[in-house]
Amino acid sequence: MEMPLVQAILDYVDEGTARFHVPGHKGMDLYSRLGFKLDWTYDLTEVRGTDNLQAPTGAIKRAQELAARAFGSDVCFFLVNGTTSGIHIMILYAARPGDKVLLARSCHKSVWDALVLSGAVPVYIEPEYDEDRGLYTQVSLDSVKRAVKNNPDIVAMVITSPNYYGMVGQLEEICSYLRDRGILSLVDEAHGGHFIFNRKLPPSAADAGADIWVQSAHKTLPSLTQASYLHARSDRVDTNVLASLHSMMMTTSPSYLLMASLDLARAYMEDRGQAELDRLIELVAASRQRLNRLGIDTMTSYARPELVAMDPTRLVLDLSSLSISGFEAEGLLRDRGIQVEMSDLTRLVCVSSLADKIEDFDRLVAACDSLLRQGSNKDRPIFGQNPRLGSRLKKGARLDSGALIGPAAGIPDQVLSPRQAFFSKKEYVPLARAQGRVCAGLVGSYPPGIPSFCPGDLIDKAGLEYLSLVKDRGGQLFGLRDEDLVAVVKD
Numbered sequence: 001m002e003m004p005l006v007q008a009i010l011d012y013v014d015e016g017t018a019r020f021h022v023p024g025h026k027g028m029d030l031y032s033r034l035g036f037k038l039d040w041t042y043d044l045t046e047v048r049g050t051d052n053l054q055a056p057t058g059a060i061k062r063a064q065e066l067a068a069r070a071f072g073s074d075v076c077f078f079l080v081n082g083t084t085s086g087i088h089i090m091i092l093y094a095a096r097p098g099d100k101v102l103l104a105r106s107c108h109k110s111v112w113d114a115l116v117l118s119g120a121v122p123v124y125i126e127p128e129y130d131e132d133r134g135l136y137t138q139v140s141l142d143s144v145k146r147a148v149k150n151n152p153d154i155v156a157m158v159i160t161s162p163n164y165y166g167m168v169g170q171l172e173e174i175c176s177y178l179r180d181r182g183i184l185s186l187v188d189e190a191h192g193g194h195f196i197f198n199r200k201l202p203p204s205a206a207d208a209g210a211d212i213w214v215q216s217a218h219k220t221l222p223s224l225t226q227a228s229y230l231h232a233r234s235d236r237v238d239t240n241v242l243a244s245l246h247s248m249m250m251t252t253s254p255s256y257l258l259m260a261s262l263d264l265a266r267a268y269m270e271d272r273g274q275a276e277l278d279r280l281i282e283l284v285a286a287s288r289q290r291l292n293r294l295g296i297d298t299m300t301s302y303a304r305p306e307l308v309a310m311d312p313t314r315l316v317l318d319l320s321s322l323s324i325s326g327f328e329a330e331g332l333l334r335d336r337g338i339q340v341e342m343s344d345l346t347r348l349v350c351v352s353s354l355a356d357k358i359e360d361f362d363r364l365v366a367a368c369d370s371l372l373r374q375g376s377n378k379d380r381p382i383f384g385q386n387p388r389l390g391s392r393l394k395k396g397a398r399l400d401s402g403a404l405i406g407p408a409a410g411i412p413d414q415v416l417s418p419r420q421a422f423f424s425k426k427e428y429v430p431l432a433r434a435q436g437r438v439c440a441g442l443v444g445s446y447p448p449g450i451p452s453f454c455p456g457d458l459i460d461k462a463g464l465e466y467l468s469l470v471k472d473r474g475g476q477l478f479g480l481r482d483e484d485l486v487a488v489v490k491d
């Protein structure tokens with residue numbers, strides 16, 4: 001009998017790959033220590049005693065209260081559709097149609113979906129850019145101040161902290177600056193659910209004084225995929241309105257397994273999070289040293305003025321001094337039994353969690369060693385013959401041939417709001433013929449799901465060139481129909 005998805009899952013598990021990707025439980029049964037073993041019999045519904053996520057009064061209410069206490073919020077809502085749904089909820093809470101929301105272009109795609117839902121209008125801010133590494137870091141406090149000065153009617157700001165690379169910016173200062181001006185700080189802490197459990201980790205959104213924040217418990221904590229927490233402060237947020245939005249955006253049949261995994265993850269982290277994170281921090285630091293000795297740059301001690309801290313558990317391998325793209329390296333590592341979380345043009349990002357074992361890191365180091373010995377089997381140096389990229393990664397940088405090699409400089413012009421563009425009459429055109437048209441969807445490279453064109457953007461040449469560069473190097477694009485057709489507003 002054909003069961004293609006089941007087969008794909010079984011095949012992957014059979015491979016015995018070392019998982020440097022989410023979910024954070026890494027397929028390990030951590031909860032037997034808490035007396036719980038995942039079982040079909042626990043897949044329940046709302047019956048007497050199991051409470052109701054839509055209007056909790058019993059077990060779910062108590063579990064959410066305990067999560068709020070553990071994560072430093074006043075109220076917590078369990079999410080069964082990931083941080084994506086929490087981002088929808090917090091933006092719907094903060095902004096009415098036409099309201100301005102400040103955000104970086106490097107936000108997750110769910111932010112734009114939320115703008116389409118709410119009718120709010122984005123004010124874009126560029127994150128700082130490290131030209132040596134060709135890497136967007138975080139937005140600086142100064143650029144937030146400039147944007148707010150130019151747009152004093154901004155009602156909220158979405159801040160991604162940490163980003164995929166584990167970078168935390170001036171979050172506390174930014175939240176405090178926004179608070180003083182009556183602007184809500186909405187923090188996408190998808191990758192930072194573990195921060196509050198160990199003081200060696202960067203400041204959490206709770207520490208920084210965010211108003212509303214969301215965490216993907218399934219990414220860095222041991223929860224099932226899709227399980228996330230939405231948190232808020234009750235002195236700045238009307239939690240009744242937030243509760244009604246939460247009820248609107250959640251299914252009326254939430255999985256009790258997912259919700260139980262949120263309760264378990266909180267309990268587990270409270271019980272042993274600090275000690276296990278200590279162990280993980282040491283393990284990752286030791287692995288960094290071993291990789292450095294192989295000649296791989298792990299961005300140890302990476303520092304920039306706009307950054308306050310880096311997550312020591314997030315292992316980033318910068319391959320820009322090697323003649324291999326991140327995408328190629330990801331494939332070659334998979335051939336060697338390692339699956340990383342994501343790759344970009346020049347880097348690999350490995351998600352580590354307290355479910356990791358020392359043997360997994362041994363395998364990663366051995367696989368990198370073997371890869372370096374063999375080199376790129378495609379014999380396709382990505383940046384000509386120049387081994388070091390240096391200033392060639394400037395925004396908008398080009399090879400002598402004229403080919404774009406850095407990300408497109410600047411932000412495309414905005415012609416319509418995301419909602420106007422999304423609900424306009426659309427047609428689909430090949431990417432190569434889309435220049436000058438107004439984008440009606442989100443188009444970008446995945447992961448990490450950062451769009452190059454958002455609904456309402458005028459599609460420009462530089463952005464198109466960047467997408468084709470990413471595709472050329474083996475990256476995946478999202479937002480296209482039949483791999484090449486982009487939705488544009490009909491003229």
Ligand SMILES: Cc1ncc(COP(=O)(O)O)c(C=O)c1O
Binds near residue numbers: 083
């Ligand atoms: C920065 C960031 N925000 C939000 C999300 C969405 O989170 P979820 O997958 O829990 O819906 C992701 C997922 O990759 C992400 O990387």
